[in-house]
Amino acid sequence: xxxxxxxxHDLQTHFPIRxxxxxxxxGAVQAVDGVSFTIPRGTTLGLVGESGCGKTxxxxxxxxxxxxxxxxxxxxxxxxxxxxGGQLRGLRRRMQIVFQDPYGSLNPRMQVRSILEEGxxxxxxxxxxxxxxxxxxxxxxxxxxxxxxxxxxxxxxxxQRQRIAIARALVLxxxxxxxxxxxxxxxxxxxxxxVNLLVDLREQFGLTYLFISHDLSVVGYIADEVAVxxxxxxxxxxxxxxxxxxxxxxxxxxxxxxxxxxxxxxRRSRIVLAGDVPSPSRPPSGxxxxxxxxxxxxxxxxxxxxxxxAAGHLVHCHVAAQAIEQAQGDVAAASARIAEAMAKP
Amino acid sequence: MNRAASHGxxxxxxxxxxxxxxxxxxxxxxxxxxxxxxxAPVIAxxxxxxxxxxxxxxxxxxGYFDRRLEPVIFTKDRFRGEYPRNLxxxxxxxxxxWPLFFQDPYRSVRNNEWPGRPANPSRDEGRPSRTNLFxxxxxxxxxxxxxxxxxxxxxxVGFLSMGIAGTIGIVVGALxxxxxxxxxxxxxxxxxxxxxxxxxxxxxxxxxxxxxPTIWKTxxxxxxxxxxxxxxxxxxxxxxxxxxxxxxxxxxxxxGPVRIMLRHILPNALAPILVPITFGIAAxxxxxxxxxxxxxxxxxxxxxxxxxxxxxxxxxxxxxxxVFPGTAIFLTVLAYNLIGEGLQEAxxxxxxxxxx
Numbered sequence: 001x002x003x004x005x006x007x008x009h010d011l012q013t014h015f016p017i018r019x020x021x022x023x024x025x026x027g028a029v030q031a032v033d034g035v036s037f038t039i040p041r042g043t044t045l046g047l048v049g050e051s052g053c054g055k056t057x058x059x060x061x062x063x064x065x066x067x068x069x070x071x072x073x074x075x076x077x078x079x080x081x082x083x084x085g086g087q088l089r090g091l092r093r094r095m096q097i098v099f100q101d102p103y104g105s106l107n108p109r110m111q112v113r114s115i116l117e118e119g120x121x122x123x124x125x126x127x128x129x130x131x132x133x134x135x136x137x138x139x140x141x142x143x144x145x146x147x148x149x150x151x152x153x154x155x156x157x158x159x160q161r162q163r164i165a166i167a168r169a170l171v172l173x174x175x176x177x178x179x180x181x182x183x184x185x186x187x188x189x190x191x192x193x194x195v196n197l198l199v200d201l202r203e204q205f206g207l208t209y210l211f212i213s214h215d216l217s218v219v220g221y222i223a224d225e226v227a228v229x230x231x232x233x234x235x236x237x238x239x240x241x242x243x244x245x246x247x248x249x250x251x252x253x254x255x256x257x258x259x260x261x262x263x264x265x266x267r268r269s270r271i272v273l274a275g276d277v278p279s280p281s282r283p284p285s286g287x288x289x290x291x292x293x294x295x296x297x298x299x300x301x302x303x304x305x306x307x308x309x310a311a312g313h314l315v316h317c318h319v320a321a322q323a324i325e326q327a328q329g330d331v332a333a334a335s336a337r338i339a340e341a342m343a344k345p
Numbered sequence: 346m347n348r349a350a351s352h353g354x355x356x357x358x359x360x361x362x363x364x365x366x367x368x369x370x371x372x373x374x375x376x377x378x379x380x381x382x383x384x385a386p387v388i389a390x391x392x393x394x395x396x397x398x399x400x401x402x403x404x405x406x407x408g409y410f411d412r413r414l415e416p417v418i419f420t421k422d423r424f425r426g427e428y429p430r431n432l433x434x435x436x437x438x439x440x441x442x443w444p445l446f447f448q449d450p451y452r453s454v455r456n457n458e459w460p461g462r463p464a465n466p467s468r469d470e471g472r473p474s475r476t477n478l479f480x481x482x483x484x485x486x487x488x489x490x491x492x493x494x495x496x497x498x499x500x501x502v503g504f505l506s507m508g509i510a511g512t513i514g515i516v517v518g519a520l521x522x523x524x525x526x527x528x529x530x531x532x533x534x535x536x537x538x539x540x541x542x543x544x545x546x547x548x549x550x551x552x553x554x555x556x557x558p559t560i561w562k563t564x565x566x567x568x569x570x571x572x573x574x575x576x577x578x579x580x581x582x583x584x585x586x587x588x589x590x591x592x593x594x595x596x597x598x599x600x601g602p603v604r605i606m607l608r609h610i611l612p613n614a615l616a617p618i619l620v621p622i623t624f625g626i627a628a629x630x631x632x633x634x635x636x637x638x639x640x641x642x643x644x645x646x647x648x649x650x651x652x653x654x655x656x657x658x659x660x661x662x663x664x665x666x667x668v669f670p671g672t673a674i675f676l677t678v679l680a681y682n683l684i685g686e687g688l689q690e691a692x693x694x695x696x697x698x699x700x701x
Binding site for chain 1: 591600
């Protein structure tokens with residue numbers, strides 16, 4: 001197998017907490033704390049988790065829109081964190097991002113033409129006529145027309161704005177796009193259209209996506225592989241299909257129980273997690289999930305669970321590791337065992 | 346999406362602004378003042394707007410803008426500034442178009458200077474009359490002429506000092522807000538230090554030191570001390586906007602700091618910054634009037650509304666020296682404040698009605 005397009009290793013993004021007159025650093029919000037994953041070219045990794053778990057920061061850190069504080073990011077063999085100035089600019093053309101809020105991500109004082117053209121001008125892509133051609137092509141691919149060029153963002157609906165944001169990313173002909181909850185701010189009726197558009201574009205241009213979302217069903221539809229994040233860390237990573245059928249981590253079980261299903265057979269009893277997400281500035285000892293985990297044991301409060309791999313399924317959980325051991329490596333059996341334990345009152 | 350015209354932010358703001366009658370009246374008043382300032386020599390003066398003298402056309406009224414613009418021939422022919430009589434005596438063929446009011450802002454009109462008209466009354470006898478609509482001052486100089494020629498000063502003080510203040514304030518605030526860290530620390534402390542300096546006292550001190558206090562120096566000082574509020578507001582706007590998603594999107598596209606500040610943040614920050622600049626113009630006009638009233642304004646013969654008020658101080662029975670310039674200052678300051686308020690309401694997103 002060739003090297004993956006994106007290789008993120010032990011990525012850390014901590015925000016310092018400063019206090020007092022001298023702005024002394026008194027701690028750090030560990031928004032992203034040791035996240036690793038790879039994305040092969042042409043595939044999509046879904047990154048799911050609750051609000052505030054660090055998934056957006058992770059996406060932005062990869063593009064260095066937020067400066068990571070540790071770890072490495074390799075894009076097509078290049079160390080993203082080591083680049084500066086012109087090299088970084090060159091890389092930025094190849095890695096694009098679509099933001100969650102289409103009302104906040106388009107400059108309200110600029111016409112769509114200027115919004116789309118900016119990146120082309122910065123990267124010196126073609127003369128005026130060629131740029132216009134590229135812009136019109138990008139707009140048409142996203143389901144808009146050339147008439148949009150002369151308009152301002154406020155003249156468009158949320159779905160249309162998100163299409164403009166996608167066109168802005170596309171016009172630079174990137175290889176990799178971070179989709180930071182691109183449909184969360186849209187109406188349900190529009191969501192499906194945009195998701196289908198993203199899938200079409202991926203097929204058409206061989207794009208690689210990092211799809212950040214809190215919606216498990218959408219991620220299951222668009223992603224090849226899914227990583228579940230909790231409090232700055234990845235707790236489970238496997239293929240989308242496996243995650244839906246045989247989840248291992250208790251947190252993933254809880255997430256899936258919150259997804260409504262129309263099939264009565266697939267309806268699970270709802271697992272309600274106790275308490276709130278702890279503050280990422282003072283993460284719990286041992287396993288970060290233990291204060292809210294219904295299956296937590298003594299070991300969970302003491303040691304950080306190492307990665308356990310079982311048939312390509314990665315999980316950071318002591319309980320799941322035991323279950324896999326007891327089931328002799330059978331992930332499905334282990335998953336069922338955990339589900340059963342979780343269902344107990 | 347199928348509408349023919351696509352309106353940008355400022356076009357929309359103007360549309361909303363136009364609906365406010367008071368704000369529109371204020372704009373028209375300022376427009377009127379600008380017209381008066383430009384046409385001052387045509388409105389009041391003793392030099393012909395246009396005249397034909399010894400076979401050639403001249404515009405001696407330009408001399409009010411700059412001494413050097415007054416044709417030399419009139420000095421050579423010893424007009425001594427008195428045109429009507431000299432023109433007729435030295436060239437019977439000559440003709441002239443006179444200003445609307447034959448009154449000079451720098452000197453009293455002498456007896457029979459305008460055929461058949463007596464000299465301007467001086468002392469406290471110069472109450473408003475048909476020849477002197479707003480009366481005359483101690484020395485018999487027409488108040489209306491002084492006010493008309495003083496309009497330039499009043500407007501320039503506002504525009505230039507706030508132009509200086511706005512430029513400094515936006516640059517300082519933008520740097521501090523965008524770069525943060527030690528840059529912000531530095532600019533914020535400088536802003537606070539300048540904020541502590543009492544402008545009026547500083548100007549009085551400088552006027553005492555500087556040997557030739559001109560209106561330009563006053564404007565420069567008002568501008569160099571009045572930028573703090575603008576800097577703080579700009580810093581706040583830049584802080585707010587630099588973390589917005591469209592700025593992040595621009596960075597993702599590869600935009601550098603200069604492009605982001607000029608193309609993305611500044612246009613979005615400009616509307617709230619313009620409001621205090623407008624109020625600052627009003628404050629600068631008041632400041633200049635105060636200085637002139639205290640006797641530290643531009644030295645005579647330059648006319649200023651505030652110095653007219655100063656003249657009234659010595660003899661309060663000359664009420665016309667208080668009422669007319671005072672009203673002019675009041676109306677101008679009011680107009681700028683109304684414009685500022687109108688601008689605020691036209692551009693503030695919280696007060697903005699839903700767009701169609």
